[in-house]
Amino acid sequence: PCVSGGLPKPTNVTFLSINMKNILQWNPPEGLQGIEVTYTVQYFIYGQKKWLNKSECSNISRTYCDLSAETSDYEHQYYAKVKAIWEANCSKWAETGRFYPFLETQIGPPEVALTTEEKSISIVLTAPEKWKRNPEDSSVSMQQIYSNLKYNVSICNTKSNRMWSQCVTNHTLVLTWLEPNTLYCVHVASFVPGPPRPARPSEKQCVRTLKDQSSEFKVK
Amino acid sequence: QEFRFGSCRAKGVDLQELWEAFWAVKDAVQAQDNITSARLLRREVLQDVSDAESCHLIQALLKFYLNTVFKHYYKRTVEFRTLKSFSTLANNFIAIKSQLRPSQENEMFPVTERARGRFLLFQRAFRRLDREAAVTKAFGEVDILLTWMERFYRL
Numbered sequence: 264p265c266v267s268g269g270l271p272k273p274t275n276v277t278f279l280s281i282n283m284k285n286i287l288q289w290n291p292p293e294g295l296q297g298i299e300v301t302y303t304v305q306y307f308i309y310g311q312k313k314w315l316n317k318s319e320c321s322n323i324s325r326t327y328c329d330l331s332a333e334t335s336d337y338e339h340q341y342y343a344k345v346k347a348i349w350e351a352n353c354s355k356w357a358e359t360g361r362f363y364p365f366l367e368t369q370i371g372p373p374e375v376a377l378t379t380e381e382k383s384i385s386i387v388l389t390a391p392e393k394w395k396r397n398p399e400d401s402s403v404s405m406q407q408i409y410s411n412l413k414y415n416v417s418i419c420n421t422k423s424n425r426m427w428s429q430c431v432t433n434h435t436l437v438l439t440w441l442e443p444n445t446l447y448c449v450h451v452a453s454f455v456p457g458p459p460r461p462a463r464p465s466e467k468q469c470v471r472t473l474k475d476q477s478s479e480f481k482v483k
Numbered sequence: 484q485e486f487r488f489g490s491c492r493a494k495g496v497d498l499q500e501l502w503e504a505f506w507a508v509k510d511a512v513q514a515q516d517n518i519t520s521a522r523l524l525r526r527e528v529l530q531d532v533s534d535a536e537s538c539h540l541i542q543a544l545l546k547f548y549l550n551t552v553f554k555h556y557y558k559r560t561v562e563f564r565t566l567k568s569f570s571t572l573a574n575n576f577i578a579i580k581s582q583l584r585p586s587q588e589n590e591m592f593p594v595t596e597r598a599r600g601r602f603l604l605f606q607r608a609f610r611r612l613d614r615e616a617a618v619t620k621a622f623g624e625v626d627i628l629l630t631w632m633e634r635f636y637r638l
Contacts, residue, residue, distance in 0.1 A: 457499070
């Protein structure tokens with residue numbers, strides 16, 4: 264056992280949660296630059312009795328710990344805490360607030376597939392996948408967890424710089440009445456009605472609508 | 484948009500507004516709850532509630548929140564600057580509860596008994612704690628309650 268309170272506590276202890284992948288992260292204690300500090304993490308299920316150890320996060324030097332497996336029952340709520348250790352000294356515990364994965368996990372962007380016609384673009388969206396314990400586990404779509412999952416599709420006509428967005432619930436969308444032979448850029452963010460969650464839009468994708476075939480014939 | 488708790492209907496309530504109201508005070512309220520080893524709205528209270536039970540259960544829970552939790556938490560809202568959110572939640576709970584008409588027919592007795600059993604689990608857990616601590620804990624668990632209520636919400 265170490266002398267508790269001999270070190271300042273880690274700061275900004277929070278969960279970064281995306282698609283139920285729940286990472287506990289923190290900042291090193293202030294004023295300890297150059298000192299080889301290590302950390303130990305524990306977690307707690309709200310309503311139960313004991314703090315639990317995460318063996319892979321005992322005496323670690325990194326400032327994050329993957330608690331996805333330990334917090335995978337998303338109808339539960341959790342706390343986590345971390346302390347800093349250096350030689351015979353250690354800090355008091357620094358604790359998170361109550362973490363509710365079902366309400367707080369960020370919904371990652373969908374996969375976006377675009378196909379173009381002369382005056383239209385077809386968009387097919389695939390919902391993001393939930394974190395899984397093992398790569399060979401079967402995939403669970405975030406759509407299965409959040410039946411009210413929606414998408415905010417943002418479109419930009421790069422010629423006119425006109426931008427607009429549409430909120431859709433199904434996975435296919437056709438943009439019509441577009442200009443031929445024009446570059447359009449699209450990005451999509453998933454969202455779920457309810458508590459505010461930070462949005463994580465997809466990478467911008469740009470495609471050019473086909474040339475207007477009729478004008479081609481006139482020229483000839 | 485309306486809530487459909489079995490045959491009961493409650494219209495004119497914007498669930499998003501309730502979420503935003505609670506989320507504005509969630510961290511402050513839950514930080515006041517030091518008894519993390521107790522959870523009032525445990526899984527057994529809200530899991531696998533049938534449609535028929537849901538109206539009886541939500542009526543009992545909202546009545547308890549209004550007559551006990553909010554009534555005693557009110558004097559702390561000024562201290563913890565949660566009055567605006569508190570009022571939004573309380574007024575909307577009143578609006579929902581006032582529209583609920585759970586069936587009282589005899590053949591519903593097994594259903595009402597199951598719903599009552601669930602509510603008693605919650606109430607007993609509440610009464611095991613000191614009054615102030617229990618009121619704070621119950622207010623901090625409104626996110627659990629809203630998550631369950633959302634299953635009965637139709638846009």
